[in-house]
Every structure is written in structure tokens, then in C-alpha cells.
Amino acid sequence: MIGSNTFNILGILGVTAMLAPIPVAAEIVAFDIPVMLIASVGLAALLLSMRKMPRIAGLARLVAYGWYFAALLA
Numbered sequence: 001m002i003g004s005n006t007f008n009i010l011g012i013l014g015v016t017a018m019l020a021p022i023p024v025a026a027e028i029v030a031f032d033i034p035v036m037l038i039a040s041v042g043l044a045a046l047l048l049s050m051r052k053m054p055r056i057a058g059l060a061r062l063v064a065y066g067w068y069f070a071a072l073l074a
Contacts, residue, residue, distance in 0.1 A: 035068055 016022065039061075046057055 031071075039064070 013022070043061070046053060
């Protein structure tokens with residue numbers, strides 16, 4: 001499942017973008033991409049240092065997702 005998603009994002013979307021430009025909304029560039037990068041780097045650092053996510057870290061990530069979702073709705 002993860003391999004298929006990665007291929008679709010990097011392979012198919014990459015080929016499509018080479019054929020025709022894909023517009024990206026300014027809101028996505030300004031808010032969503034930095035949030036995604038911070039979440040990804042944070043998760044990678046957590047898993048590389050601990051090999052197992054503690055419950056409190058999972059709860060913190062869930063609360064952070066709730067904040068992100070609420071920010072999108074506002």
C-alpha cells in the first residue's frame with residue numbers, strides 16, 4: 001500500500017507534471033507543506049531514536065492532527 005502510494009505520487013504525478021504544469025494553491029504551499037514536513041521529520045526522528053512510539057507521543061500526534069484539522073476548517 002505504501003509503495004503504491006509513493007509510486008503514484010512520485011511516478012505518475014511526476015510524469016503528468018512534465019507534460020503539463022500542475023497548479024498548486026498558495027495556501028497549500030504556505031501552510032500544508034510546512035506542516036507535512038515538520039510532521040514527517042518529527043516522526044522520522046522519533047522512530048529512529050526510539051524504534052517504538054510511546055503512547056504519549058501518539059497522543060501528542062493525535063492532538064497535533066486535531067489542531068491541524070481545526071486550522072483547516074477555520
